[in-house]
Amino acid sequence: MRDVAKYLSSKQNTVDQELAAEWAKLESLYNKKLWHQLTIEMLDFVKHPSLQSNNELVQLYENFVADFENKINLLSLTEMCAVIVKQMGTPEDRLSFLKQLQEKVKANKEALALCKVLSGGIILHEKGDQAETKNIMEEIEKILDDTDGITPVHGRYYSLCSDFYRIYGKHADFYRASLRYLGCIELTSLSAAEQKSQAFHLGIAALLGEGIYNLGELLAHPVLESLKNQEESWLVDLLFIMNAGDIAGFHKLRPRWSSQADLVTNERIVLQKITLLALMEMTFKRPATKRNLSFKDIAASTGAREDEVELLVMKALAQGLLKGTIDQVDSIAHFTWVQPRVLDKTQLSSMMTRLENWCKDIESVETLVETKANDILTM
Template sequence: MDTEMAVSMSNFLQDQAARAPEQFQEYYFAMEDLYERKLWKQLTDKLIQFFETPETIPLRLDLYTNFVSAFRSNINQLKAVYIALKAFESCSNEEAFRNLTQLIEGIDEEKFKDAYVYALVAIGRIKLVFNDLDAARDILIKSDKLIERIDYVENIIHASYYSVSADYYKAKADYAQYYRHCLLYLSCVDLEQLSRMEIEERAIDLSVAAILGDIYNFGELLLHPVFQVLVGTHNEWLHDLVVAMNVGDLAKFERLMAHINKIPLLQSSVGLLGQKVRLMALIELVFQLPPNQRTLTFHTIAKATRIPSHEVELLIMRALSVGLITGVIDQVAQIVNISSVQSRILNHAQVASMETRLREWNQNIHSLSNIVEASGKGVFV
C-alpha cells in the first residue's frame, strides 16, 4: 500500500470521525485500523454495518467517494456495488444515475456478472422513475439473460430484479405479471427489514392486481403474511373483497362494492369485477361437488351466479376459454358436463371442506365394503 495514500486515508477518516456524531466515531477508527492492516473482508463487513445504519445516510456519500472508491477493486465486487447503492441514497435521481453509470463502466461484465447485473438493475429502477419504460424493459431483458449465466445468484440480486420487474409491470398495468413478480420479490426478502408503509403498499397493489388481472386463484396471496397487514386498517375492506372474490361470495362482494370508489382503478372496472366474481362463483360451485356429480343445469348455475339463464352459456364459455374448467355444453338440454376444474391453492375453509368430503368418501367406501362382505358370505373362500 502506498504510504502517502495510507496517510491521506488516515487523515480523512480522522477528520470524518471528528465531524461525525459521537455514536459513529468508533466506526471510523475501526475502518482506519482495518484499512492499514489490509483486512479487506473485515473492512467490508464494517462498511456494510455502517452503511446499513439508517442514521448514517448524510455521512455515506463522502465516505464512499473519498475512501471506499479508492480500494473498491480489493473487495468483493457485489458488496462494493451494494455499498455504492447505499451511498447514493442521499443523491437526487439525476445524480444517482450519473454515479451508477460511472460505477458500472468500471465493472468487468464477464468477470463480475453478479456485481454488473446488480448495478444494471439499479439503473433500470431509475429509468422507471424517469418514466423511460422502454429503456427499463431493455435493461430487465439483459439482466434476465445475465442472471441465467450466473452459477449461484445471491438473494439480493433476485430481490432487486423482481422488485424492479414488478414496478415495471405496474407501470405497464400488466396486473398478472405484477402479481407474479411482486410475490417473487417478497419471497426473496426478510419482511422484517421492510417498512410498514412498503408492506401495506405492496399488499394493496397485490390485491388490486389479483382482482384486475387474469388471475383466478388468490390462494398464494391469501396465505401470505403481507396480505394480513390490511386487517385492522382503513383498507381492510380490500382484504375482505379479495377473500370474497376468491370464493365467489356474491352477497359479500355486493356489500363491499360501497367502498370501491376509494381506489379509482377498481371503480373504473366495476363491470370486469362483476364478471370475474361470477366466474369465481361458478368455479367454487363446481369445486364443492364430487367429481362424479359435476353435471350442472343452466338453472343451477344461474341461481349460484345471480345471472339470467340466457347468460349462463356465455359464462361457461368464458370459464372454458381461460382454462378454469373443461367440459361439454349441451345447449339443447341446458346442462354442462364438467370433467375437471383448475387446480387451486386452498384456503383454510376450503381445506376443511375437502377434509369433510374425504371423510364422507371414506365412510362410503367402508359401507360398501361391509355390503360386499355381507353379500359374499358363502361365495368367497
C-alpha cells in the first residue's frame, strides 16, 4: 500500500529549496485534486535533473503517479512514462512495464500508438528483432490511420520507421520516413549533432534510394544547413549536382565523395540515376513544342553512348519519369511529359525565363492580330 503523503513529505526534506518548492507544489495540486494542472507540472517535472539517477523516476511512478494515473489524460500519462521507463533495468523490464501501460491507455488511440512506438524502439535498438519491430510498425500505422490529421505521435512513429529502415539499409523507405519525421517536428528540437546526422543519412539515402528522383524537397529543407562549412559539405554539393543531372560535375567531385564507402560500392547505381536525371533535366528545359530529341543529342547531354540511348529512354519511360514515344527508324525520342519535381532556385529561374519568353510570344501574336485584324475579318 503506497503512502503518497509520506513520500511527498520526505521529498520536501531536501537542501535544494527550489526543488523542495516544486515538490510542495505537486503535493498541493494533488491534495486539491487539480488533475489537469498536476499533469502539466508533471510533464516537466519528470525531466528534472535531480530525478535522472538513483531510480528516482521509478520511485516517483510507484509512489505517486500510479495513485492518480487513472484520473489524467492517457496520452499525457504515456508521455510521462516515456521518460520514466528509461530508468527501468533490463529491456525485458521496460517492455513488461509498457505492456501493462498499454492495457491502461488502450482507450486512447494516440496513447496506445505512443506506447507501441516506445516498445518498438526497445525491440529494434536493444533486442534487434527485425520481424517484431516491423509488426509493431504496421500496428501503429493502422492506429494512426484512424486518427484525425497529424497527431503528436506521428513524429515519434516516423522516427521509429526511419531508424528501422536505416539500420536495415532500406534507403528509399528511410528517405521518405525521415522527411515525414522532419515535417512533424520543429528542427530546433534537434541538437546540432542530431541535425547533422539526419542530414547526412538523408543525403546518402537520396543518392542510393531506388525510385528517388525528386531531390528538390530535401535540397530546400533547412536541415542541410547543418552540413555546410563542415567536412561533409561535399554531400550538399553532390545533391545539387545530381538534381541538375550534371554528370561532369559528378565525376569532378569524385575525389571528395569517394571517401564514402557506400557511394563507391554503389557507384554504378548512382551513375545510372544521375544519367536519368540528366535526361529529365534536358527534357524539362525544352519548350513543350521542341521535345523531339535525337539519340545523338541525348547521348551528348547524358554521357551515354549513342547505342545505349534507346535503353536509357526505355528505363525513363518504364519508371514513369517521362512519357513519350521512341522512333527507332529515325533515332528520335519524343517526350510529352516530365515527372513533376520540387524545383531548386536554378530550375525556377529557368522556368521563369521560359514563362517570360512565352508571354512575349503571346504579346507578339496579340500585336499581329491587332494590326492584321481588318485583313482577317475581310477574308
